Amino acid sequence: MGRVTLELVDVSMDYRLRGKEKRALDSVNLTVSPREFLCVVGASGSGKSTLLSLVAGLTMPTSGQITIEGHPITGPGPDRGLVFQAGSLYPWRTVERNVAFGLELLGLDAAERSRRVDWYLAETGLAEVRRSLPRQLSGGQQQRVAIARALVCEPAVLLLDEPFGALDVQTKEDMQLLIRQIWRDTGTTVLMVTHDVEEAVFLGTRVVVLASEPGRVAADLRIPLAEDRSLATKRSPAFLELRASIEDMVRAQHRGGVTA
Amino acid sequence: MKAALAERAADVRAAWPPLPRRTRPQRTVLAIRTPLSRRTTTILTVGSLAVPFACWVVLSATGAVPATFLPSPGAVLSVGWEMARSGELAVDAWTTTRRVLEGFGLAVVVSVPLGILMGTFHAGQAAFEPVIGLLRYLPASAFIPLLIIWLGLGEPSKIAILFIGTVFFNTLMTADVVRGVPRALIDVSYTLGAHRGEVLRKVVVPHSLPGIIDAIRVNAAAAWNFVVVAELVNSTAGLGYRIVRAQRFLQTDKIFAVLVVIGVIGVTIDVALRLVRTRVGRWAA
Structure with missing residues (x-):
C-alpha cells in the first residue's frame, strides 16, 4: 500500500441543467491517507454526492485526475466499495447472498466465500438474520448489509453516501458506533459524505467542508478527539466547540444562508 | 381559539366568520381502500x-x-357432455390450446429478450420503440386477410395472427418493467466489480422477472382472445371453428357449451401463471 490511498488533483465537474452549463465541483484537491476516516460536509448544492460518485467511478470529471493507490480511476470497481443512503440491496437475495455478491463475481468457491462472508456478518451483527430477505430487515440492518457487502471485497476505501440519513435518531447512533468499531477492527479507509456535522465530527479523523455552488474545499480540519469515542464524547466541551465552529462554516458557505 | 383571537384586538383574523364544519359520513362498504368484513x-x-x-x-x-x-343451463350441460364423450371437445380444446402455445410462445420468446434490450439500452429503445409503438395500434384481426394471402389457410397464418396480436404489447410491457430496475441497484453492482453482462444477468433480469411474468399473464389473455378470432376464418378444428359451425345450424346450446370451455381454460391459464408469479416473486411480496 502506498502512502496515499486516494488523491484528487484539480478535479472539476460540470453538468448541464436545462441547456445551461453548471459547475458542480470547482478544482477540488484532496488527499486521503490509509486508515483515515474522512467526512465531507456541506450544504445541499455543494456537490458532496457528485464528489463521491466521481471517486466511485460512476461519473467522470470534466477535468482533473483522481487516483486510487496511485492508479487513475477509469470506472467503478470493488476497490472502492460504495454504500448508498438506502435501497441498494438485491431484494431477491438473502442477507448472506447479498454480502457474497462481489465474491461470486470473483469466482471464489463456496467454502472460501462463506468463510469471508461469515466474518463480516459477525462483525456487522447480522449472523442471526443471514437467511432473511432485505424486506424483512429494519432500516439499520439493511444498511449493515450494504456495508458488509462492500467491505467483504476489501476495498482500498469505503465510500459512504449519507449512509444513516434515512434512519431514526437512536438507530443512527447505534450505526455510528458500529461504523467506528468496524473502522477500527478492519483498518479500512473511509470517505463519508454527510450533511450532519455532529455525525462528521463524531466519526471523522478529519472533516472537509465544501462550499456551495460551485463546490470547493472551504476548510480541511483534523479532529483532535481521542480514538476511543463513545456517545459521551458528543457532550464533551471539545466536541461541542468543534461542532459549533464547523456548523458555522457550513452555514457561512450556504448560498443565501441566513446567519443567526 | 376564537376567544384567544378576540383578546388580540389587532388581529384581523378575529373578524373572520368561523369556518363551516363538515360532518364525516358513516363508514360504508364503499370506503376507499378499506378492508371489508x-x-x-x-x-x-x-x-x-x-x-x-x-x-x-x-x-x-x-x-x-x-x-x-x-338455451337453458341444463341443455348446455347435456350438449357439452355429449361433445366431451364423442371426443370432439378434447380435439377442439387441444387444437386451440396448441395454437396459443405455439403463437404466443413464439411471441414470448421474441418479446422478452427484445423488451429487456429496449429497457436496458437507450440504443435499443431508440431503435425499436417508434416502430413497435406504431405496429401495436394495427389490429391483429385486420391482418387476417393479408396473412391468408401470404401464408395460406393452414396453421401458419393462425399462429402468425396470435404472434402479431401479442408480441408488440409484450415487448413494450417488458421494456417498461426493465426500466423500473432502480438505478442504485445497477450502480452498486458496478462498484462490486460486475461487468455489463453480469449486471444484465444477475441484476436486471432477476429484478424484472416477476414483472415480466405479470406482462405475460395479461397478454396470455389477449392471445386466448385472438385464437378464437383466428379460428373463425377457415379452420377444420378448434373451439372457434366449433362456434362458427354451431352458428350455421343455429345450435346456440353448443355455442354456450364451447364458451364455457373457453372460459374455464382461460381461467386455468391465468391461475397457473399466477402461481408461477407468486413463487418467483416471493421476495417482492
Whole structure:
C-alpha cells in the first residue's frame, strides 16, 4: 500500500441543467491517507454526492485526475466499495447472498466465500438474520448489509453516501458506533459524505467542508478527539466547540444562508 | 381559539366568520381502500357469479327468451357432455390450446429478450420503440386477410395472427418493467466489480422477472382472445371453428357449451401463471 490511498488533483465537474452549463465541483484537491476516516460536509448544492460518485467511478470529471493507490480511476470497481443512503440491496437475495455478491463475481468457491462472508456478518451483527430477505430487515440492518457487502471485497476505501440519513435518531447512533468499531477492527479507509456535522465530527479523523455552488474545499480540519469515542464524547466541551465552529462554516458557505 | 383571537384586538383574523364544519359520513362498504368484513366479501363474491347465473336460469326457464336464443343451463350441460364423450371437445380444446402455445410462445420468446434490450439500452429503445409503438395500434384481426394471402389457410397464418396480436404489447410491457430496475441497484453492482453482462444477468433480469411474468399473464389473455378470432376464418378444428359451425345450424346450446370451455381454460391459464408469479416473486411480496 502506498502512502496515499486516494488523491484528487484539480478535479472539476460540470453538468448541464436545462441547456445551461453548471459547475458542480470547482478544482477540488484532496488527499486521503490509509486508515483515515474522512467526512465531507456541506450544504445541499455543494456537490458532496457528485464528489463521491466521481471517486466511485460512476461519473467522470470534466477535468482533473483522481487516483486510487496511485492508479487513475477509469470506472467503478470493488476497490472502492460504495454504500448508498438506502435501497441498494438485491431484494431477491438473502442477507448472506447479498454480502457474497462481489465474491461470486470473483469466482471464489463456496467454502472460501462463506468463510469471508461469515466474518463480516459477525462483525456487522447480522449472523442471526443471514437467511432473511432485505424486506424483512429494519432500516439499520439493511444498511449493515450494504456495508458488509462492500467491505467483504476489501476495498482500498469505503465510500459512504449519507449512509444513516434515512434512519431514526437512536438507530443512527447505534450505526455510528458500529461504523467506528468496524473502522477500527478492519483498518479500512473511509470517505463519508454527510450533511450532519455532529455525525462528521463524531466519526471523522478529519472533516472537509465544501462550499456551495460551485463546490470547493472551504476548510480541511483534523479532529483532535481521542480514538476511543463513545456517545459521551458528543457532550464533551471539545466536541461541542468543534461542532459549533464547523456548523458555522457550513452555514457561512450556504448560498443565501441566513446567519443567526 | 376564537376567544384567544378576540383578546388580540389587532388581529384581523378575529373578524373572520368561523369556518363551516363538515360532518364525516358513516363508514360504508364503499370506503376507499378499506378492508371489508369477511361476511360482506363472501356475499359480494358469491353474488358476482350467482346473480348472472340466476338471471340465466330464470330467463330460460320462464321462456321469456326463446330457447333458440338462450338455451337453458341444463341443455348446455347435456350438449357439452355429449361433445366431451364423442371426443370432439378434447380435439377442439387441444387444437386451440396448441395454437396459443405455439403463437404466443413464439411471441414470448421474441418479446422478452427484445423488451429487456429496449429497457436496458437507450440504443435499443431508440431503435425499436417508434416502430413497435406504431405496429401495436394495427389490429391483429385486420391482418387476417393479408396473412391468408401470404401464408395460406393452414396453421401458419393462425399462429402468425396470435404472434402479431401479442408480441408488440409484450415487448413494450417488458421494456417498461426493465426500466423500473432502480438505478442504485445497477450502480452498486458496478462498484462490486460486475461487468455489463453480469449486471444484465444477475441484476436486471432477476429484478424484472416477476414483472415480466405479470406482462405475460395479461397478454396470455389477449392471445386466448385472438385464437378464437383466428379460428373463425377457415379452420377444420378448434373451439372457434366449433362456434362458427354451431352458428350455421343455429345450435346456440353448443355455442354456450364451447364458451364455457373457453372460459374455464382461460381461467386455468391465468391461475397457473399466477402461481408461477407468486413463487418467483416471493421476495417482492
